[in-house]
Amino acid sequence: MKLWSEEIESYRTEAQDFLEALPPVAAFSPCSDPHGDLEQQVNVTRSLFAERASQLPNSTSDFAQDRFIEGLGGELRLRVFTPDGVARGLLLHIHGGGWILGSPEMADQQNEALAQKHGLVVASVDYRLAPEHPYPAAPDDCEAAAVWLLSEGAEEFGTTRMLIGGESSGAHLALVTANRVRERLGLADQLLGLNLVFGIYDLNGTPSQRDNGGRRDLLDPLAIRTFTEAFTPGMSEDQRRHPDVSPLNADLLNIPPTLISVGVNDHFLDDSLFLGTRLSAKERLVDLAVFPDSPHGFTRLRSKMAEAFQHRLDAWIGTRLVESAD
Numbered sequence: 001m002k003l004w005s006e007e008i009e010s011y012r013t014e015a016q017d018f019l020e021a022l023p024p025v026a027a028f029s030p031c032s033d034p035h036g037d038l039e040q041q042v043n044v045t046r047s048l049f050a051e052r053a054s055q056l057p058n059s060t061s062d063f064a065q066d067r068f069i070e071g072l073g074g075e076l077r078l079r080v081f082t083p084d085g086v087a088r089g090l091l092l093h094i095h096g097g098g099w100i101l102g103s104p105e106m107a108d109q110q111n112e113a114l115a116q117k118h119g120l121v122v123a124s125v126d127y128r129l130a131p132e133h134p135y136p137a138a139p140d141d142c143e144a145a146a147v148w149l150l151s152e153g154a155e156e157f158g159t160t161r162m163l164i165g166g167e168s169s170g171a172h173l174a175l176v177t178a179n180r181v182r183e184r185l186g187l188a189d190q191l192l193g194l195n196l197v198f199g200i201y202d203l204n205g206t207p208s209q210r211d212n213g214g215r216r217d218l219l220d221p222l223a224i225r226t227f228t229e230a231f232t233p234g235m236s237e238d239q240r241r242h243p244d245v246s247p248l249n250a251d252l253l254n255i256p257p258t259l260i261s262v263g264v265n266d267h268f269l270d271d272s273l274f275l276g277t278r279l280s281a282k283e284r285l286v287d288l289a290v291f292p293d294s295p296h297g298f299t300r301l302r303s304k305m306a307e308a309f310q311h312r313l314d315a316w317i318g319t320r321l322v323e324s325a326d
Helices: 012-021 038-054 104-118 137-157 169-183 221-231 269-281 304-325
Strands: 065-071 074-081 089-094 120-125 162-167 191-197 258-263 286-291
Touching (some): 012 304, 065 137, 089 104, 089 137, 089 169, 104 120, 120 137, 137 169, 169 191, 191 304, 269 286
Parallel strands (some): 089 120, 191 258, 258 286
Antiparallel strands (some): 065 074
């Protein structure tokens, strides 16, 4: 069974050229010692991220407004994009960064475009980061953001129909948040869909997390271990199996329609494949988008694969908004 179209197949040569041009994984990996100090590894990772970010042009949006709500950890910032005209729905966005780094501004251009193109109110949550704030701080903040959108959305934005989405660890938090919305809040009927982009869903490690067959990627097993240990310090394997930690283990019966996107080179490939298969077996509506010769984070490349991802996402959002309005 082929997991991508002939059109996607035609982009592979360009994708392979992009792979050759990628910096070595050492440019992103925290250190070479698997038994090194966790705090040191986190600090090195943050320094590498900040250094690379400083080399990029400023991409923050002038259309975003910072809103502050009350979370379990105190004041919680949301970066909100409001479309022109009547809002057709809400999108809770959750940024990636291995639970240890990043901010909503990382996705400003993407979120501004989604707001204007689809008429969505997009709110990206500035959740607390590990290891200073380990589990459950980030999921609690994301849940608080979802509660605010669903409770204030009708009055302020004119709708409570909500999509949830995120990338990498943000996709993990998006799925965890969706589970909390339907199980703790009983508001599953207000979820239009989930956009899960190269996420990690089993924190004990899928086969591809440990070994992706030597394919070139921006992640490696050491970096994944650093992120996981920082987010869930001292947890046993049994504790990490809990669905609120590893959402691949959750009851998926009432999960809304889901778009799952991942590259074949990604160390989180199996996480997406396993989640997609489980959702299909539960007879949930799932769209699995697999992109060959594509590493973790490929959607940020200026490539035909990234354009194909964006076209698929736009079509999926459009379908969700139309079908949910019927």
